[in-house]
Amino acid sequence: MNIDKLYQLTxxxxxxxxxxxxxxxxxxxxxxxxxxxxxxxxxxxxxRASGFTPATLGPILDGIENxxxxxxxxxVESWPKVIQSPxxxxxxxxxxxxxxxxxxxxxxxxxxITRISDEVRENVRATLESGVIRGENPRTVALDIVGRIxxxxxxxxGGVIGLTERQTKxxxxxxxxxxxxxxxxFEYELRDKRFDKLxxxxxxxxxxLKPEEIEKLVTAxxxxxxxxxxxxxxxxxxxxxxxxxxxDSIQQAxxxxxxxHKFVEKSWQDTSDGRTRTTHRVMGEKxxxxxxxxxxxxxxxxSGARLNFPGDTSLGAxxxxxxxxxxxxxxxxxxxxxxxxxxxx
Numbered sequence: 001m002n003i004d005k006l007y008q009l010t011x012x013x014x015x016x017x018x019x020x021x022x023x024x025x026x027x028x029x030x031x032x033x034x035x036x037x038x039x040x041x042x043x044x045x046x047x048r049a050s051g052f053t054p055a056t057l058g059p060i061l062d063g064i065e066n067x068x069x070x071x072x073x074x075x076v077e078s079w080p081k082v083i084q085s086p087x088x089x090x091x092x093x094x095x096x097x098x099x100x101x102x103x104x105x106x107x108x109x110x111x112x113i114t115r116i117s118d119e120v121r122e123n124v125r126a127t128l129e130s131g132v133i134r135g136e137n138p139r140t141v142a143l144d145i146v147g148r149i150x151x152x153x154x155x156x157x158g159g160v161i162g163l164t165e166r167q168t169k170x171x172x173x174x175x176x177x178x179x180x181x182x183x184x185x186f187e188y189e190l191r192d193k194r195f196d197k198l199x200x201x202x203x204x205x206x207x208x209l210k211p212e213e214i215e216k217l218v219t220a221x222x223x224x225x226x227x228x229x230x231x232x233x234x235x236x237x238x239x240x241x242x243x244x245x246x247x248d249s250i251q252q253a254x255x256x257x258x259x260x261h262k263f264v265e266k267s268w269q270d271t272s273d274g275r276t277r278t279t280h281r282v283m284g285e286k287x288x289x290x291x292x293x294x295x296x297x298x299x300x301x302x303s304g305a306r307l308n309f310p311g312d313t314s315l316g317a318x319x320x321x322x323x324x325x326x327x328x329x330x331x332x333x334x335x336x337x338x339x340x341x342x343x344x345x
Contacts (some may be wrong), residue, residue, distance in 0.1 A: 001074060002078075003071060003074055003075065004328070006070060006074050006242075007071075007238060007242055010070065010238050011231075011234040013067075013234075014060070014238050015227075015230045015231050015233070015234035017060055017062075017063040018162070018229075018230040018233055018234060019227065021059050021060055022162035022226060023156075024056065025050070025051040025052050025056050025161055026050070026146040026147050026156040029049065029050050029146040030049045030051070031049075031139070031142055031143075031146075033045070034046055034050060034142035034145070035138045035139050035142050036049075037049055038128060038138040038142060039138050041128075043121070043125050043128065046128065047121055047124050050145055050146055050161060051161075052120050054113050054117050057112070057113055057116060057117075060112070060233075061109045061112070064112075064237050064238065065241075067237075067238050067241045068105065068242070068244060068245045069245070071242040071245035071246065072096070072246075072249050075246045075249045075250075076092060076093070076094050076249055079092065079333070079335075080335055083253075083258055083335070084335070084338065084339035085257065085258040086258075086260060086338075086342055087257045087258065092253055092256075092258055094248075094249050095252065100248070100252075101248055104248060108240065108241070112233075112237060116162075116233075119164060122168075123145075123161070123165060126160075126168055126169070127141065127144050127145050127168065127171075131144060143159075144159070144160070145159055146161060147159030147219070157219060157223050158220075158222040158223055159222065160222065162230070163222065163225055163226060163229055164229060170221070171218060171221065171222060171225075174188055174191070174217070174218055174221055175214060175218050178199065178214045178217055178218070179208070179209075179214060181202055181203045181206065181208060182203075183203060185199055188221065190221055190224045190225050190228055191220070191221050194220075195216075195217050232323065235324050235326070236311070236323050236324050239311045239326065240313075240322065242311075242328070243310055243311040243312060243328065243329065244309075244312070246309065246329065246331060247308055247309050247312070250295060250331060259338065261294065261296065263334040263335075263338045264295040264332070264333050264334075265331070265332045266295055266309070266330065266331050266332070267288055267291070267292045267293075267329070267330045268280075268283045268284050268286070268287035268288070268299050268310065268329060269289075269327060269328050269330045270284030270327045271326045271327060275326075276326075277321070277325070279301045279302050279303050280310070280327050282301075283299055283300075283301060287299055292332060295331070301317070303321065305317040305321045309328075309329040310325050310327035310329060
């Protein structure tokens with residue numbers, strides 16, 4: 001199986017793990033404790049009562065680490081079974097317990113935990129603040145945070161746990177648009193379009209939607225937004241894990257003396273479609289297959305960002321260059337040239 005096919009099979013699995021984790025968090029919510037924390041205006045207590053702690057993200061990290069391992073193994077499987085190296089014929093096996101590999105995984109995991117934790121905290125705080133401004137009672141605010149139980153599934157849905165800050169702000173804007181009968185509602189791509197006729201009729205007739213109808217539409221948006229958020233995290237983190245795995249596989253072999261730097265080249269393969277970033281399309285042309293660079297040379301974006309591989313943040317590349325990136329590095333190890341040099345001593 002090639003690395004591209006493996007990615008297409010893996011990221012949906014990571015997405016489902018993310019959604020299961022978020023569901024597990026809100027299903028553990030202690031509503032009475034949340035209400036008390038809201039009355040006390042205690043964000044820390046409210047966050048704890050919501051069911052969220054960084055430890056709950058463990059299964060997501062495990063899923064990403066498994067993706068990393070699969071990608072590393074797939075990368076090495078594409079190499080010659082017996083490598084004619086400077087130290088003699090070698091059968092290379094990628095070492096997941098290598099200290100540098102473990103450090104890379106810990107660093108990536110720590111960054112993801114921090115990002116999601118910060119977002120959850122900000123969303124809880126913002127929802128609390130928004131609810132107070134609207135004059136909502138504490139229980140309603142608590143339900144806005146963790147969602148309401150769906151009678152059919154017996155699970156909570158429509159909370160803000162797991163959403164981005166931007167999506168949470170959109171929730172307030174959508175609610176306001178629906179309450180005021182504004183056409184701005186139709187600008188939100190993640191709205192549930194099954195209700196468009198209902199909203200259009202309300203706007204055209206001037207008859208305001210009922211509170212329960214508004215809540216239903218807001219919940220529908222949150223549900224779709226959470227799934228989209230899960231997809232973006234899965235795509236981004238899986239792609240980064242794959243990129244690191246390919247990079248680390250080669251670096252590990254180089255440090256063990258099995259591959260020489262000078263026999264490894266890399267190029268930037270962009271997706272060349274309407275969703276490809278302009279900067280990545282430029283790099284795809286600058287570093288195309290016929291214009292490779294050395295393994296240790298960074299790809300330099302027109303923005304000035306430097307990346308060892310698509311999705312790499314170790315050199316300081318910002319989120320604008322890595323989130324949901326679908327590009328990949330193509331590595332060319334000149335096995336025959338290395339074998340010839342090894343044979344000639």
